[in-house]
Amino acid sequence: MDLTFSENETAFRDELRAWLAENQPEAKPPPDAGDDAQFAYRRDWQRRLYDAGWAAPAWPTEYGGRGASQSESAIYFEELGRARVPFAANTLGLLLGGPTLMVWGTPEQKERYLPPILSGEEIWCQGFSEPDAGSDLAALKTRAVKDGEDWLVTGQKVWTSGAQYSKWCMLVARTDSEVAKHKGLTYFLMDMDQDAVQVRPLRQITGEAEFNELFIEEARIPDANVVGGVGNGWKVALTTLMNERAGLGFALQIRLRQLLDDLIAVAAEKGLLEDSLYADALAELHVRCESIRLLAWKGLTDAERYGQPGPEGSLAKWLWSDTNQRVTQLAADIVGPQALISGTSWSYELLRARGNTIEGGTTEVLKNIVAERVLGLPRLKVAA
C-alpha cells in the first residue's frame, strides 16, 4: 500500500502546476456579461491549453494527446480544479466525443473529427435525454429514417449543454421500432448548422441557461456519420456515459474541497469554529471530502492495477453530490444573508448544487445500480 504519487506522476503534476502558474487565464467575465462572453472565455482558455499540449493529455499521442495514464489523467483534473481555471469550452468533445470515436469510430471519422475537437474549432454537444427519456434513456423516441444515402431525424432532446455553440451533436436516435428498445438505437454525429435543428435555451433555477432543448424536424445526417454501426447505438452510448463520470469527477471533487475550505475560512473568521455545532458540521463535511478523494483514487487505481472495477466509482459520485449539497446548505447558515442574495457565488452554489444529485447519474438510479450490480440484489419488475 502506497498512497503517494510515483516519481513520474509527481513530475507530471509538477510540470502542469508550473505551466498553470505561468499561464493563468484572464479574469473571468462578470456574471452579467452574458453567455457569449462566458463561452468565448472558455474557448480562449482551451486554445491556450491546446497550444501548450495540455488540452487532452489522456488522448493517445497519435491523436494529439500525451498518452497519459488514468492516474495522470486524474491528476490533470485535480490540478485544473485546484488552479480554479474554467472548464475548456469543448469539454464534452474532449471527454466524451473524442474517446467515443476512439473506441467506435472508423479511421476516416477519427481523422476528420478528432483534430478540431482538440483545438476547440468544433464544439460538441450531447443529444441523449428527452422529455420522456431521462433515467429510462432506452425509451427515447427521436426517430431516424433512411432517405437515400442519408438519414432524416425528427424528435426532441433536452439537457443539451452548449448546444447554441456546438457544431456536432452526439445524437442517439431510434432506427428500429420492431426490436427491444435497447437494440433499435443508432448513434449519429449530427451537424448542428442546419435549420432543421432549433436550439432553445433551458432556463434553470440559478437563472441562467447552461442547457438547451433541441427541436429536430427532419434534420439530415449522412450515413458516414453513423458511429459504431446501425442498431449498435446503445453500446456506443454506454461508452460515452462511462467517460462522463471518470475524468470530470476529479476536478469536481477538488472544487468541492475548495468550497469547503472557503467555508471553513469564513467560519473561522466569524469565530464559529469555537461553536461546537458548526465545528461538528464542518468536521463531518471534511471527513466526507477526504473519503470522496480516497474512494475515487481507490476505485481508479484498483481498476487500473487489478482490472476489477469495484463499487467506488458510483459511490464517489453519489457521495460527492450529496456532500456538495450539504456544504452549500451549511453555507447559508455560516455565511448569512449573502448566501441568499442573487448574484453572489454562495447563492449560485446553493442553487446549482440541487442539480448535482440529478445530472450525470441520478442518485436514486445510482443506488439501484449499486444494489443490483455490486450487492447482487434482485430487481423488481413493475408490470407496465
Next chain:
Amino acid sequence: MDFGLTDDQRDIQRTARDLLAERATFARVREHAEAGTTDTALWQELCELGWPGIAISEANGGQGLGTIELSILSEELGRVVAPVPFLASAMAACVIEQAGSDEQRERWLPGLASGEMIGALAGAVDGTAELVISGAEADVFVLVEDDGSGRLVAAQDAEVSKVAAIDPTRSAARVSAADGAGEQLEDGCPGLGRALVAVSSELVGVSERALEMTVAYVKDRKQFGVPVGAFEAVSHRCAQMLLETEQSRSLAAFAAWSADADPDSLAEAAAMAKAAASQAGREVTAGAIQMHGGIGFTWEADVHWLFKRAQLDAAVLGGAGRHRARVAAILADKIAASTAA
C-alpha cells in the same frame, strides 16, 4: 497510488479469514457469549500464531509487523465478533510501546505479545473508566485522560469490578485507579493513533459482516411474492450501508498507511477514521437489524452480536462526535498556523 495489500499481507488476511470462519462460527460465539466466557482455546491458538504481538516490535517480543497488518487482523476479528481479548491487548500494547519507558516496555510488552498477559485501554475521568473492554481479564490497564495524559496501572493496583456490558462477546469492567497508583506514560500518549486504527478497522469488519448478512437475508426472505431485497426501500438502505462501510474502510486504510508511512498525518487520519467508523458501525448494524425485520430483533438471530460490538467499539476513546471535534481542532490549528505564517 496503490491501495492494495502486499502478497504477505494478503496471506495474513486469507489465513485469518479461513481460520476464523472455521473456529469462530456464530454458534461458538453464541456459546461463549451466553456463558460469559472467553474462547480460551481460540485465544491460545491466536497467541501461538503471534497475533497479539503482530505490531509489537521484535525487540519487545512481537512479530515486528506494521499497522496495516494490525488493521487486517482487527478487521477479520471484527467480522466474526470473536470472543477473545485481542483488541484490548493490541490497543494497550500500541500505547505502551510508544509512550512507555524502556522499563515499562520490557515489563509488559513480551507478555502482551505472547498473550500470557492481557492488556486493556480506556478513556478515564480522574482515574476512573466506567466501561473497559476486556477489563475483567486484564493484567494491565492503560488509562487515558481527556487532557492526553495517561497512566499504566497493573490490575492489582486498581479497583476492578466486573460489568455486564451489552456486548457479551468480551468481558468488561469498571476500573478505578487512585491518585498516585500506577505510573505516568509519556504525555499525549503516543501510540493512541495506532490504537484508534485498530478499533476503527475492527468496526469496518463488523460493518462489512453486517452488510453481508443483510444482503443474504433480503435476497432470501420473500414477502408479497418477491424477495424483500427487490423493494427499493430495502435495496436503497443496503446501498447506503455499503456507502458507509466503504467510506469508513477507505479512511481506516488511509490511517493505517499513515501510521507507518506518514506519521505527521496520523493524528488527523486516526480521528477521521474513528469518527467515520464509529458512525458507520452504529448505522450499518442498526440497518442490519432493521432489514432483517422481526427476526433481526430476536436473541436467536446473530445480528445483535454485531450491533452490540459496534456500540462498544464506537464508544471506546470517544465516539464520532468527539473525534469530529478533534478534526475541527486540527483544522482550526492549521488556519491559525497559516495566518501566523
